[in-house]
Amino acid sequence: MRCPSMLTTFLLALVLVGAVAITLIAWAALFGLGLRWAKARQWTWRRLAVISVVVNVVAIAYQIGVVWVFAHRPQQELAVVLLATVGYLLLNIGIISWSFRISALRAIQAWLPTLLSGLPVVLFSFLVVRPLLFEPYVIPTNSMMPTLLGWHGRDVCATCGGTCYFIPPPEDVRYSVPLPMICDQFHVTEQQPQSLKTYLPTRIVAARFLRPRRWDLLVFESPADPQQLYVKRVVGLPGETVVIENGKVTIDGEVVEVPEHLQGLQYVTEVPWGPDMMPISAGSAETPAKLAADEYFMLGDFSVAAFDSRLWEQGAEGHPPYAVPRSHVRGVVSHIVWPPERFRVLR
Numbered sequence: 415m416r417c418p419s420m421l422t423t424f425l426l427a428l429v430l431v432g433a434v435a436i437t438l439i440a441w442a443a444l445f446g447l448g449l450r451w452a453k454a455r456q457w458t459w460r461r462l463a464v465i466s467v468v469v470n471v472v473a474i475a476y477q478i479g480v481v482w483v484f485a486h487r488p489q490q491e492l493a494v495v496l497l498a499t500v501g502y503l504l505l506n507i508g509i510i511s512w513s514f515r516i517s518a519l520r521a522i523q524a525w526l527p528t529l530l531s532g533l534p535v536v537l538f539s540f541l542v543v544r545p546l547l548f549e550p551y552v553i554p555t556n557s558m559m560p561t562l563l564g565w566h567g568r569d570v571c572a573t574c575g576g577t578c579y580f581i582p583p584p585e586d587v588r589y590s591v592p593l594p595m596i597c598d599q600f601h602v603t604e605q606q607p608q609s610l611k612t613y614l615p616t617r618i619v620a621a622r623f624l625r626p627r628r629w630d631l632l633v634f635e636s637p638a639d640p641q642q643l644y645v646k647r648v649v650g651l652p653g654e655t656v657v658i659e660n661g662k663v664t665i666d667g668e669v670v671e672v673p674e675h676l677q678g679l680q681y682v683t684e685v686p687w688g689p690d691m692m693p694i695s696a697g698s699a700e701t702p703a704k705l706a707a708d709e710y711f712m713l714g715d716f717s718v719a720a721f722d723s724r725l726w727e728q729g730a731e732g733h734p735p736y737a738v739p740r741s742h743v744r745g746v747v748s749h750i751v752w753p754p755e756r757f758r759v760l761r
C-alpha cells in the first residue's frame with residue numbers, strides 16, 4: 415500500500431488554521447468598530463483581542479457541543495439549529511456586556527458588525543482554496559460502498575459478522591425484500607435487512623492539485639451531465655485498455671492486483687442490482703474499454719450495484735460513453751473527514 419503523503423495533510427491543516435485566523439482577525443476588527451459605535455468606554459486593543467478570542471472559543475465550543483450531542487438524531491435538525499444559534503447569541507452578548515460593563519443593548523450594538531466577519535473567509539475559500547487546493551463533498555450515492563457511504567442502511571454481514579451496508583429501499587416499499595449488502599471486508603451478501611433505519615453520508619475532501627494514480631478515488635463531473643458530480647475509483651489510466659475478468663482488472667492484457675487495503679474487492683461483468691440490470695457495455699472480454707490519452711475508466715467498489723464506466727450509455731462530447739475526460743476530473747480524494755470513526759488519509 416502506498417504511503418499517504420504528509421504534505422497533503424499538512425496543507426489541509428494549514429488551510430484550516432489560516433481560515434480560523436482570517437475569521438478571528440476580521441471578527442476582532444469589526445468588533446472594535448462596534449465598540450466605538452456603541453460608545454463603550456473601557457476598551458483597549460489588548461482587551462479587544464483577548465475578548466475576541468474568548469467570545470469565539472466559548473461560543474464555538476458551545477456549538478460544537480450541541481452538534482456533537484445531537485449528531486445521531488438528524489430528525490431534530492431544526493431544534494438543534496435553534497439551540498445552537500440562540501445559545502451562541504446569548505453567550506456573545508453576555509460575555510461582551512459583562513467584560514466591557516455595558517448594557518445588553520449596547521453589547522448587541524457592539525456585536526452587530528461582527529456578523530460580517532465571515533465574508534473574508536468566504537472570499538478566501540472561493541477565490542483560493544476551492545479552485546486551487548481543496549474542495550469538500552458529501553457522498554451523493556452508494557456506488558463506492560463500503561469505502562464511501564451515501565445515505566445508507568446497516569446490518570450484520572452473514573459471512574464475517576462485521577458491519578455491512580445497503581442502499582435504503584424507496585420509502586414506499588413497505589414490504590421487506592432481500593437486498594444486496596457489502597461489508598468492510600468486501601463480502602457481498604443478499605440479506606433481508608433487520609432494520610430500515612438510515613445513516614448519514616460520508617464527507618470527504620478532494621485535492622485539486624494531485625495527479626490521479628490507479629486506485630485513487632476521484633471526484634468528477636458525470637460525462638453525460640457535467641452538473642452531476644460522482645466519486646469513484648480510477649481503474650484505467652490514459653492510453654490503457656481495460657478488461658474485467660474473474661473479478662480482477664486486466665490492463666493491456668496483464669492482471670493488476672488491487673493494493674493490500676482493497677484485498678477481497680471483486681469487480682463483476684454483470685450488474686444484477688444496477689440501474690439497468692443488464693450485462694455491461696464496456697470493460698468485458700467482448701467489449702474492452704480503450705482509453706485515449708486524456709481518458710479515465712472509473713469503477714465503484716460496490717460492483718454488483720454500481721452505476722459506473724461499465725454501464726454509462728452517454729459520454730462527453732467526442733469521447734466514448736465509458737470514458738471520463740481529464741477535463742471532467744475535479745480532484746483526487748485526499749481525506750475522509752466524517753464521521754470521525756471513518757477518518758482516513760488517502761493521498
Ligand SMILES: [Zn+2]
Pocket residue numbers: 571572573574575576597598599600601
Ligand atoms: Zn463480511
